[in-house]
Amino acid sequence: MATKIPYKTYLTEEEMPRSWYNVKAHMKGAHDPFLNPATGKPCTKEDLRAVFCDECIDQELNNTDEYIEIPEDIRNFYKTFRPSPLVRAYFLERILDTPAEIYYKFEGNNTSGSHKLNSAAAQAYYAKKQGLRSITTETGAGQWGTALSMAAAFYGLQLDVFMVKVSSEQKPYRKEVIRTYGANVIPSPSETTEAGRRILREFPETGGSLGCAISEAVEKAQNTPSCRYVLGSVLDHVLLHQSIIGLESKAALEKYGVTPDVIIGCAGGGSNLGGLISPYMGERLQGKNQIEFVAVEPASCPSLTRGKYAYDFCDSAKTTPLAKMYTLGCGFMPSPSHAGGLRYHGMSPIVSRLYHDGYLRAVSVKQSDVFDAAVLFAKCEGILPAPESAHAIRATIDEALKCRKEGRKKSILFGLTGTGYFDLAAYKQYNDKTMNDYVPTDEDLRRGFETIPKCAANDGLL
Amino acid sequence: MATKIPYKTYLTEEEMPRSWYNVKAHMKGAHDPFLNPATGKPCTKEDLRAVFCDECIDQELNNTDEYIEIPEDIRNFYKTFRPSPLVRAYFLERILDTPAEIYYKFEGNNTSGSHKLNSAAAQAYYAKKQGLRSITTETGAGQWGTALSMAAAFYGLQLDVFMVKVSSEQKPYRKEVIRTYGANVIPSPSETTEAGRRILREFPETGGSLGCAISEAVEKAQNTPSCRYVLGSVLDHVLLHQSIIGLESKAALEKYGVTPDVIIGCAGGGSNLGGLISPYMGERLQGKNQIEFVAVEPASCPSLTRGKYAYDFCDSAKTTPLAKMYTLGCGFMPSPSHAGGLRYHGMSPIVSRLYHDGYLRAVSVKQSDVFDAAVLFAKCEGILPAPESAHAIRATIDEALKCRKEGRKKSILFGLTGTGYFDLAAYKQYNDKTMNDYVPTDEDLRRGFETIPKCAANDGLL
Numbered sequence: 001m002a003t004k005i006p007y008k009t010y011l012t013e014e015e016m017p018r019s020w021y022n023v024k025a026h027m028k029g030a031h032d033p034f035l036n037p038a039t040g041k042p043c044t045k046e047d048l049r050a051v052f053c054d055e056c057i058d059q060e061l062n063n064t065d066e067y068i069e070i071p072e073d074i075r076n077f078y079k080t081f082r083p084s085p086l087v088r089a090y091f092l093e094r095i096l097d098t099p100a101e102i103y104y105k106f107e108g109n110n111t112s113g114s115h116k117l118n119s120a121a122a123q124a125y126y127a128k129k130q131g132l133r134s135i136t137t138e139t140g141a142g143q144w145g146t147a148l149s150m151a152a153a154f155y156g157l158q159l160d161v162f163m164v165k166v167s168s169e170q171k172p173y174r175k176e177v178i179r180t181y182g183a184n185v186i187p188s189p190s191e192t193t194e195a196g197r198r199i200l201r202e203f204p205e206t207g208g209s210l211g212c213a214i215s216e217a218v219e220k221a222q223n224t225p226s227c228r229y230v231l232g233s234v235l236d237h238v239l240l241h242q243s244i245i246g247l248e249s250k251a252a253l254e255k256y257g258v259t260p261d262v263i264i265g266c267a268g269g270g271s272n273l274g275g276l277i278s279p280y281m282g283e284r285l286q287g288k289n290q291i292e293f294v295a296v297e298p299a300s301c302p303s304l305t306r307g308k309y310a311y312d313f314c315d316s317a318k319t320t321p322l323a324k325m326y327t328l329g330c331g332f333m334p335s336p337s338h339a340g341g342l343r344y345h346g347m348s349p350i351v352s353r354l355y356h357d358g359y360l361r362a363v364s365v366k367q368s369d370v371f372d373a374a375v376l377f378a379k380c381e382g383i384l385p386a387p388e389s390a391h392a393i394r395a396t397i398d399e400a401l402k403c404r405k406e407g408r409k410k411s412i413l414f415g416l417t418g419t420g421y422f423d424l425a426a427y428k429q430y431n432d433k434t435m436n437d438y439v440p441t442d443e444d445l446r447r448g449f450e451t452i453p454k455c456a457a458n459d460g461l462l
Numbered sequence: 463m464a465t466k467i468p469y470k471t472y473l474t475e476e477e478m479p480r481s482w483y484n485v486k487a488h489m490k491g492a493h494d495p496f497l498n499p500a501t502g503k504p505c506t507k508e509d510l511r512a513v514f515c516d517e518c519i520d521q522e523l524n525n526t527d528e529y530i531e532i533p534e535d536i537r538n539f540y541k542t543f544r545p546s547p548l549v550r551a552y553f554l555e556r557i558l559d560t561p562a563e564i565y566y567k568f569e570g571n572n573t574s575g576s577h578k579l580n581s582a583a584a585q586a587y588y589a590k591k592q593g594l595r596s597i598t599t600e601t602g603a604g605q606w607g608t609a610l611s612m613a614a615a616f617y618g619l620q621l622d623v624f625m626v627k628v629s630s631e632q633k634p635y636r637k638e639v640i641r642t643y644g645a646n647v648i649p650s651p652s653e654t655t656e657a658g659r660r661i662l663r664e665f666p667e668t669g670g671s672l673g674c675a676i677s678e679a680v681e682k683a684q685n686t687p688s689c690r691y692v693l694g695s696v697l698d699h700v701l702l703h704q705s706i707i708g709l710e711s712k713a714a715l716e717k718y719g720v721t722p723d724v725i726i727g728c729a730g731g732g733s734n735l736g737g738l739i740s741p742y743m744g745e746r747l748q749g750k751n752q753i754e755f756v757a758v759e760p761a762s763c764p765s766l767t768r769g770k771y772a773y774d775f776c777d778s779a780k781t782t783p784l785a786k787m788y789t790l791g792c793g794f795m796p797s798p799s800h801a802g803g804l805r806y807h808g809m810s811p812i813v814s815r816l817y818h819d820g821y822l823r824a825v826s827v828k829q830s831d832v833f834d835a836a837v838l839f840a841k842c843e844g845i846l847p848a849p850e851s852a853h854a855i856r857a858t859i860d861e862a863l864k865c866r867k868e869g870r871k872k873s874i875l876f877g878l879t880g881t882g883y884f885d886l887a888a889y890k891q892y893n894d895k896t897m898n899d900y901v902p903t904d905e906d907l908r909r910g911f912e913t914i915p916k917c918a919a920n921d922g923l924l
Contacts, residue, residue: 006475007541013468079469080553080844091542091616109571111846111881153841154553173886177846179893180837180886375642379615382542384573384639419573421883424635424642431641 007090009252011083016075017251019067021243022059023278023350024236026066026285031353032324035311040456043321050222051229055126059237066282068240070122071129077121077154081110082244086252087416091380093400100403102396103260104416105249105276106383111177112147114386114418115272116232119241120144123230124151133226134158138188138213140167141341142174143386143418144232149181159183162190162216166207174422188213195219195317210344211316211330218319233269234314234323234348242275249413250279260291260413262399266391267295267304267362268341270348276415277360284359294399295351295362296391298370299439301334303327303347304355304362306445310461312346312452322453325352328440331451335438338367341388345448365394366437371430373397374420386418387426469552471714473545478537479713481529483705484521485740485812486698488528488747493815494786497773502918505783512684513691517588521699528744530702532584533591539583539616543572544706548714549878553842555862562865564858565722566878567711567738568845573639574609576848576880577734578694581703582606585692586613595688596620600650600675602629603803604636605848605880606694611643621645624652624678628669636884650675657681657779672806673778673792680781695731696776696785696810704737711875712741722753722875724861728853729757729766729824730803732810738877739822746821756861757813757824758853760832761901763796765789765809766817766824768907772923774808774914784915787814790902793913797900800829803850807910827856828899833892835859836882848880849888 024031033042048057059068070078089102107115127135135157139145145161152159161178165187168175175185188208189196195215199206206212214231221229231238253260263280265273273295283289295304303326312327314320327346334343347355354360367387374390376397377383385393392414403410420427429435440448452462486493495504510519521530532540551564569577589597597619601607607623614621623640627649630637637647650670651658657677661668668674676693683691693700715722725742727735735757745751757766765788774789776782789808796805809817816822829849836852838859839845847855854876865872882889891897902910914924 007538008475010472013470076469111840111844111883113883150840150844154844172890173883176886176890176893177883180846180889181841378573378612379643382573382612382616384642421573421575421635421639424638427642428634428638431638 005088005256008085008087009255010085011248011251013079015251016078016083017070017244017247018075019069020240021247021279021282022062022065022068022240023282024063026282027353031349034321034323035457037313037322037453047321051218053123053126053130053132053228055130056123056237059240060235071125074122074125077125081117083248084109086249089381092377095376095380096397096400096404098400098404099407099409100400101409101411102400103253103411103413105245105413106416107245108383108386108416108419111150112143113421114143114147115242115245115275116144116147117150118244118275119232119238119271120147120151122241124148124155124157127228127230128155128157132157132228134160134224135228135230136160136162136217136220137230137232138162138210138217140164140210140213140343142167142171142422143341145178146174147232148230149178149183152183153181160220161185162188162213164188164208164210164213170425171422188216190216193219209316209333214315215317215319233271233344234346236350238271239274239278239348239350242271243278245272245275245415246277246279249276253413258411259289261410262292262294262412264294264296264392264395264399264412264414266342266388266415266417267297267347267351268388269344270351272415272417274348274351281354281359293360294395295355295360296395297362297364298338298342298391299364299366299437300338301328301343302364303345305364308449308452308462309352309356310452311455311457314346322455322457323349325349326355327452328445329448329451332448338438342391363395365391366439368430368435368437370394371435383416384420385416386420387423389417392416467550467718470547470549471717472547473710473713475541477713478540478545479532479706479709480537481531482702483709483741483744484524484527484530484702485744486525488744489815493811496783496785497919499775499784499915509783513680515585515588515592515594515690517592518585518699521702522697533587536584536587539587543579545710546571548711551843554839557838557842558859558862558866560862560866561869561871562862563871563873564862565715565873565875567707567875568878569707570845570848570878570881573612574605575883576605576609577704577707577737578606578609579612580706580737581694581700581733582609582613584703586610586617586619589690589692590617590619594619594690596622596686597690597692598622598624598679598682599692599694600624600672600679602626602672602805604629604633604884605803607640608636609694610692611640611645614645615643622682623647624650624675626650626670626672626675632887633884650678652678655681671778671795676777677779677781695733695806696808698812700733701736701740701810701812704733705740707734707737707877708739708741711738715875720873721751723872724754724756724874726756726758726854726857726861726874726876728804728850728877728879729759729809729813730850731806732813734877734879736810736813743816743821755822756857757817757822758857759824759826760800760804760853761826761828761899762800763790763805764826765807767826770911770914770924771814771818772914773917773919776808784917784919785811787811788817789914790907791910791913794910800900804853825857827853828901830892830897830899832856833897845878846882847878848882849885851879854878
């Protein structure tokens with residue numbers, strides 16, 4: 001084992017970033033604005049105020065400042081789980097017998113088991129600073145709900161989590177972690193909101209959906225004094241908070257004079273990928289590097305590789321602003337056979353725009369190939385990856401094997417967003433060889449596309 | 463937040479210990495030797511060879527060398543999960559409003575979720591080096607089985623894990639992690655061994671016990687060519703491997719000129735506590751410090767605080783050598799209401815001797831008090847602790863509150879051995895307020911003591 005570069009690199013606390021990186025500062029015209037579906041006009045700060053915290057709205061609408069300072073209180077909370085390690089995957093390289101150098105940024109060493117805590121910490125802090133008493137959100141796989149419950153406990157905020165009912169039943173221990181941190185878990189659809197009651201009247205047996213849970217949480221925020229809604233992915237301010245992943249990776253790699261040739265991240269809503277690539281992408285947009293950026297999505301929910309670039313709702317209940325993004329249609333339902341997250345119909349508008357403009361490549365991978373990669377990785381590098389993260393591992397292994405075949409030495413950086421400790425039902429399927437590789441048919445996609453709104457902004461796009 | 467001392471301290475890879483610390487080198491006459499129950503005489507290397515790896519036996523019987531080198535291959539594997547962080551618990555200090563300085567060494571940042579991997583890495587390596595094809599062990603709560611499956615996968619060894627049947631049913635996901643790393647999980651008692659079949663004939667409905675699983679694994683090792691048995695706690699060589707916890711803690715604290723006034727660890731079999739304290743205890747035995755060492759055990763299984771210091775079997779099936787230790791009797795069955803590990807009837811002979819000689823203080827704590835401490839800790843420090851580890855947190859909080867009352871500034875170091883991600887059924891009991899605080903009656907203890915063997919070596923001790 002050559003160890004000029006250590007296996008793990010931790011920045012010191014003094015070296016931790018003091019600002020987030022706002023990649024929009026270098027995106028020409030940034031991405032297209034959110035539209036108010038009632039008026040068809042760009043959302044104003046006022047449109048968003050009843051739902052989101054003021055500071056998050058300012059960040060959402062900030063297309064000009066390259067760096068935005070991280071308040072000291074957030075930096076202090078970050079110290080409980082950051083800096084995260086940048087790992088040189090010596091053992092994976094050895095087993096692949098590849099000339100490639102593989103690095104990964106591991107964001108799973110915290111109780112939420114994922115990178116979600118980076119934005120939860122920030123959003124809970126801003127809610128507290130604004131003098132709010134409570135926040136509310138939805139959770140599907142449960143990582144975001146856990147992360148937010150930790151942040152809410154830390155800052156002393158009340159939290160209501162609308163948890164997709166089928167998730168809360170299939171993952172009772174995820175629910176229990178959230179409860180342990182003092183948050184209130186409400187299986188969705190619930191009787192506590194008009195949106196929930198409407199769904200229950202129409203589909204009494206439903207197991208719920210992320211779209212419905214979002215609608216319930218938004219309604220709760222709008223109807224509760226001193227309460228706001230927070231979201232764990234997709235939005236620009238979430239990507240901003242996640243830029244700490246890329247900034248730390250870059251600072252660590254620069255110690256060894258390494259600039260990656262390829263950066264690979266899994267993409268569901270896009271927050272991890274966006275955060276990982278943003279400082280490098282900022283340089284790329286200025287012509288300062290020629291890094292290849294790769295988004296990896298599941299073949300079962302292929303928003304970038306098979307979706308349309310159009311204005312769509314962020315939720316399936318059609319209550320949110322319209323975002324210009326790659327989407328399978330807000331009514332697209334990914335197969336329940338797909339493990340873990342990455343089940344979102346759309347994609348972060350920032351990531352979508354970068355992809356549309358050719359700065360980002362996208363690949364889709366099948367579930368069983370993803371778990372092959374996950375288990376190989378676990379056995380040599382120790383960490384049991386989350387199924388989401390394993391999408392990036394799959395693409396990394398493929399890239400490294402290509403390097404071997406071509407005899408090329410590349411530096412590959414990928415984001416290992418989290419651990420699979422709460423995904424063992426999926427690993428059991430894999431171990432039992434009962435996992436399937438569902439891929440939507442063209443007809444499935446057509447039905448999804450029909451749910452994209454036919455508004456003026458979409459003229460010529462559909 | 464005063465940050466002269468960082469929140470987290472990681473040693474660099476160059477600073478990681480290159481040798482383990484053998485505290486027995488400074489224990490006068492070390493502890494009393496293991497006895498062969500058939501002859502009543504001290505166990506020889508030959509007695510142990512059919513069961514244990516040669517190198518582990520050498521380490522087990524080594525009472526003289528203060529330092530034992532860690533082979534390079536093990537140090538490389540250690541890099542996948544070490545160095546572990548030494549954390550200054552600023553947020554816990556703040557919430558307790560205590561003048562005490564609190565530090566903890568966090569060993570939970572690996573897939574096994576505990577410190578067990580420190581010894582699993584070593585024992586699997588030595589088995590491989592000896593040219594063995596397979597190893598076997600037992601697991602109860604599952605941390606040790608997971609750790610060993612990781613190490614076996616890393617070194618390419620076949621592994622059979624006898625998992626207490628009730629655990630394998632109650633913790634299916636623990637079983638699944640072990641399977642994912644390629645090991646074979648056998649619910650115990652099983653039909654695969656004579657010991658298992660005997661138990662099944664006598665108690666067809668039994669959920670199994672750690673004692674029975676040990677007997678099955680030992681039998682399997684004895685009857686399988688090129689296979690040995692490995693154990694995750696209690697034995698001297700396991701404590702030796704765990705000394706890396708104490709060595710790293712000491713190296714990190716010495717950077718800031720800090721010597722702890724008190725060192726606190728939870729104690730089940732004693733490997734974590736023994737490893738944490740060993741380098742400090744070595745100095746104490748040489749009169750170089752006056753540190754107070756505290757073992758924290760559950761009130762439901764109080765081997766140090768209410769047990770007898772006598773020769774006893776290490777397993778309930780009475781197949782192992784006799785160890786001189788604090789014991790509740792090898793037939794003592796802790797209440798099933800007790801969450802997590804720390805359910806062992808005995809205690810590491812090294813820890814027992816140190817306690818007997820007055821170098822170590824022991825306290826017992828009740829389960830609900832332990833979970834009160836766990837949840838307080840999780841909310842301010844972020845980490846959801848394993849129930850075992852939370853015993854040390856309880857005692858640390860009590861010590862810190864005493865410091866506040868007395869206006870005394872002490873430096874407290876405790877061992878945070880692992881995470882509670884697989885213990886959420888216990889947290890659910892706590893959240894639902896259905897947890898109970900069982901403490902064995904004098905009559906329960908009397909029945910346990912009757913199972914301690916009445917042999918010559920125990921004359922005058924019972």
